[in-house]
Amino acid sequence: MSEKASAQRWNAGDKETDLHMKILLESFRTITSTLELDEVLNKIMLCAFTMFRSTDAGYIQLFDEQSEKLIVRAYVGFNDRIRSFRVSIGESIVGKVFRDGCVRMLRTTKEIYDQMADLSEENFHILHSAIESKKTVQSLLSVPITYGEKRIGVMTLHRFEKEEQPGERDLLLLQSFASHVAIAIHNAQLHEEVQKNLDEVTCLLNKLESTNKLLQKRMDIHNHLTKISIENKGLDSIIMEMNSLMGKTVVFADYLEGKCYPSDSLSIEKVMADLFVLFKTRTKPAYARISDFESFHYIYPIRSASAFLGCLIVEGDAPLSIEERLVLEQGAPILTMEVMKNLSRSDVLYRKTYEKYHEFLKIKNPIQAEAAIRELGMSIKKFIQTVVIELYGNSDPYALANDARSFVTRMQKVLPPENRLVMSYNNKIVLFSTTSNEHDQSKWIDLVKKMVDDWNKRFTVAVRAGVSTGIYYHGYAEENHNKAEKALLYLKKQNKKGVFHFHEMGIGRLFLHHHPSEMESFLSETLSLLWTDQETYQELLHTLISYVQSGRSMSATAKKLHIHPNTLYHRIKKIEGLLGLDFDNYEDYLSVQLAVYLYSRFYHIADE
Known part of the structure; x- marks a missing residue:
């Protein structure tokens, strides 16, 4: 080889090494930029997939002390079934790697199996x-x-391909990845411990002394705050x-508006989400230490029947005096009334907007549609x-509407x-928007x-959403809305939460109604007996499902079921006989x- 060719080869190797180091350093920055473990692991897998050209797929398994299994937490190149892959210590390759603490680099299919x-x-x-x-794993x-x-x-x-095999440099890089994943896990665990360090101290309120003086005080407070409400001076x-009366x-x-009163209470607004998680289902007040605050606060939940409206927060952990408790008790219903007044105005606005929106959906004339959408404060884009x-998830419709x-x-x-x-009615919400390009x-x-996703992680009341998108033309808005409704119905029929797009539905849309x-x-x-007597014919039903899902491939089905093709052939003939059908017809x-x-999609979703 000439000196020039040798130099070019070395320069290429240096460039590749530089690229790998850049990706490696970027992955380190990714690890230290967040404490969300799943997010870090997923990013690490994507970085590994980018860096190792000799890689088609991969996964990270973490040891679960309760089950004593290695559980897949992040993966690339596999479908969701890999989440069920749980290995004991010492079992197969990964179990031995965990048990022995030694790396494995296998370069042939035979060695792997x-x-x-x-x-x-x-x-x-x-x-x-x-x-x-x-495909078959090659390395x-x-x-x-x-x-x-x-x-x-x-x-x-x-x-899965033979062209490129892993080398020693790949192994060293992967070991470096693994060490930083370990750091990320440790940091995330420390973060979780800190988050759990919110001590709650619950105190019982003393019974109010039923004296004439307290009764008069209660009446005075009630009349004073009611007067402010009647004069429409607002929550502030x-x-x-109440601040003045309590000193x-x-x-x-405010749970519904997502803000605080007085409006300058920015420090409390930063922790409102955590506060609502703690007190949304509570009916009684309690002392609590809120994150970002060293001192305790007295938290008084405000509810209207079963609906949660928000919390009154009193600074300090000193026991409240009888007069202070009177202010809270008399102020709570006044606040409730004020919130409900605001709520009623919002509902009227939403209802009118919702009616105009549905009028717009019915319009086929483009000029009239333009005018109707302008009335709603919007303009038509591409x-x-x-x-x-x-x-859903709460049998109380009033509480659900409040969460909405x-x-x-x-x-x-x-x-x-x-x-x-944005329009809300009962427990449903409609979002409608137009944008100029696909990116937006x-x-x-x-x-x-x-x-x-964030809501579903925090609250027991779940959210699901049907989505439909497309290019706008007059008369299409109603069809687009109906597609979003169908996507939502699809999620509902499968009892799933989250977001589902209409274009993902495929043939399932034919069976929605x-x-x-x-x-x-x-x-x-x-399916005859395979359906009516599933306990007896479970094996044949599973065989039929695998056969159909494998595109009638005898070899693929046999491999999937771990049986000989001849055994599969006899099973298929037996199934045809039981069903009275000819699969060649x-x-x-x-x-x-x-x-x-239908069976896989609507009755046995776990197999999906």
Whole structure:
């Protein structure tokens, strides 16, 4: 090789090394920029996927002390079935890597499968069904994740092609990744401990002394605050008067509006989300130490029947005097009345907007549609987005409607203010917006998804949303709205929360409005005993589902079921006999395909 060629090769190697180091350093910055463990692990996997060109897939498993299993927490190149891959200490390759604390770099399929010989049948099936490409692993890298002396988990990378094999540099880089993942896990655990260090001290209120003096004091306070409310001076004036009567700092954290009164209480606003999680289901007041504050506060939940409206917050941990408690007790119903007045005005506005919006949906004439949308304070742009949101999980419709109002307030703060409508009615919310380009459209939907996810992580009342997008033309807005409703109905039928886009529905849209009894009748007629006597024919039903989902491939189905092709052939013939169908007949097989789809989608979702 000439000196020039040799120099070019070395320069290329240096450039590749520099690139790897840049990616590695970026991953380190990613780790230290957040304390959300799942987010860090997912970013690490993506960085590893970018850096190691000899990698097609990979996953990180963390050790769960309760189950004593290695559990997949982040992955790339696999489908969701990989989440069920749980390995015992010493089991297969990853179990031995964790047990011994030694790396494994395997460069041949035979070597890999030899070391997987003790993998359980269940885990073997899960691992192979999780590989989207259905290809064979050609090489494997696996390293332990250790913090100090403590073993935390294992990181494993797979390669399905033979062209590039992992080298020693890949192994060293992967070990470096693993060490920083360990740091991230340790930091996240410390963060969780700090978050849990919110001590709650509950104190019982002394009974009010029923003396004439206290009765008069109670009446005076009530009349004074009622007068302010009647004069429509607003929440700020009522709270300021309560501050004056108590001689202490009193703040009202409004759950529906997502802000504090007095309006300059910015320090409390920063921790309102945590406060609402703690007190949303409470009916009695309590002392609590709020995050970011060293001292205790007295928290007084404000409710209207079953609906949570917010909290009165009194600074300090000193016991309240009888007079101070009187101010809170008499102020609470006045505040409730004031909030309900504001709420009533908002509901009227939403109702009028909702009616005008539905009038706009019906308009087919483009000029009239333009005028109607301008009346709603919007303008027509190229792309249209409709989101229909539903809150569920509480049998009380009034409380659900209240949560929906609170969710609307959160959206009003996050979503761009221009060119959008937000309407709430009962436990449902409609978002309508138009944007100039697909990027803004995607960004808008991503914001909605983040809000839904954040809510579902915090509260027991769940949120699901159906989304529909497209290019706007006159008359299309109603169709777009109906698609969002159908996407929501699809989630509802599967009893799932989160966000679902209409375009992801596929053939499922054809069965949305079919009654369950109608689908069950079809399954009973088509699948015969496989449906009506599933306990007896469980094996044959599972075989049929695998056969259909594998595209009638005998080899793929046999491999999936871990049986010989001849065994599979006899099972298929037996199934045809039980069903009285011929799978080579187009209509017979189409009926079976539809039956398998309905069973998997609407009756046995766990197999999906």
